[in-house]
Amino acid sequence: MYSLTEHMPRDVEDFYPEEVCYFDLEGISFAQISQIDTYPDAESLAKVSDLFYDEALRLRDKYKLQIKLPIGFESEWIRPSTLPLIHNLREKFSFDFFVGSVHHVHAIPIDFDRKMYEEARNQAGGTDEKLFQDYFDTQYDMLQKLKPPIVGHFDLVRMLSDDGNRSFKQWEGVWSGLLRNLKFIANYRGVLEINSAAFRKGLSEPYPQVEICKVCQLHFKTHSFVLIAAGIFETWRPFLLVR
Numbered sequence: 412m413y414s415l416t417e418h419m420p421r422d423v424e425d426f427y428p429e430e431v432c433y434f435d436l437e438g439i440s441f442a443q444i445s446q447i448d449t450y451p452d453a454e455s456l457a458k459v460s461d462l463f464y465d466e467a468l469r470l471r472d473k474y475k476l477q478i479k480l481p482i483g484f485e486s487e488w489i490r491p492s493t494l495p496l497i498h499n500l501r502e503k504f505s506f507d508f509f510v511g512s513v514h515h516v517h518a519i520p521i522d523f524d525r526k527m528y529e530e531a532r533n534q535a536g537g538t539d540e541k542l543f544q545d546y547f548d549t550q551y552d553m554l555q556k557l558k559p560p561i562v563g564h565f566d567l568v569r570m571l572s573d574d575g576n577r578s579f580k581q582w583e584g585v586w587s588g589l590l591r592n593l594k595f596i597a598n599y600r601g602v603l604e605i606n607s608a609a610f611r612k613g614l615s616e617p618y619p620q621v622e623i624c625k626v627c628q629l630h631f632k633t634h635s636f637v638l639i640a641a642g643i644f645e646t647w648r649p650f651l652l653v654r
């Protein structure tokens with residue numbers, strides 16, 4: 412089994428810098444060479460979902476004898492207007508599942524670049540500890556509203572922090588917020604994604620890091636993990652050690 416997912420659309424105010432389509436004085440749009448995925452408006456970005464879904468259906472049908480191909484999307488959790496966007500998407504397409512994740516704290520991306528990370532951190536009170544707390548509170552809000560079947564990159568917030576390999580246990584408030592979220596996920600029988608993208612970013616463990624997976628194993632009796640991702644062996648190595 413394999414699966415296909417695409418990020419949900421966002422409003423213009425939440426476009427990433429690389430997605431913004433700039434206009435010159437004559438009103439002619441242009442994009443810098445590196446900015447190949449630009450969109451003039453939210454509708455244009457939303458059309459990506461249409462194209463994705465059509466192509467995913469085509470592939471699912473084409474390879475139906477060889478593989479199971481569930482089709483899903485990854486949600487955002489940015490501001491109150493995100494929720495209707497998610498509802499609209501789920502009404503428009505019949506997805507098999509979706510991934511609930513958090514990329515923004517105080518409506519600022521925390522994984523795009525260090526500058527934005529620091530903006531979010533300032534909004535949170537100026538320290539990694541405070542931003543981490545706010546991240547897990549934002550995630551808890553998302554979990555309560557959506558109960559996503561899969562929770563994506565559970566501890567993404569550490570990616571651009573001062574020390575992305577640090578233990579969460581050093582901060583009591585962060586650790587208790589994280590445990591609260593894990594308990595909530597376990598109660599509705601959600602699944603944590605193990606995501607190897609952390610290695611590409613120079614971190615030594617996947618999302619979520621091993622100490623969090625140990626909690627899942629010890630307290631929530633999680634015994635198996637399902638993963639398909641680049642760097643699969645690197646991702647699995649820490650879990651083999653845990654066992």
Ligand SMILES: [Zn+2]
Nearest residue numbers: 485512563564
């Ligand atoms: Zn994501």
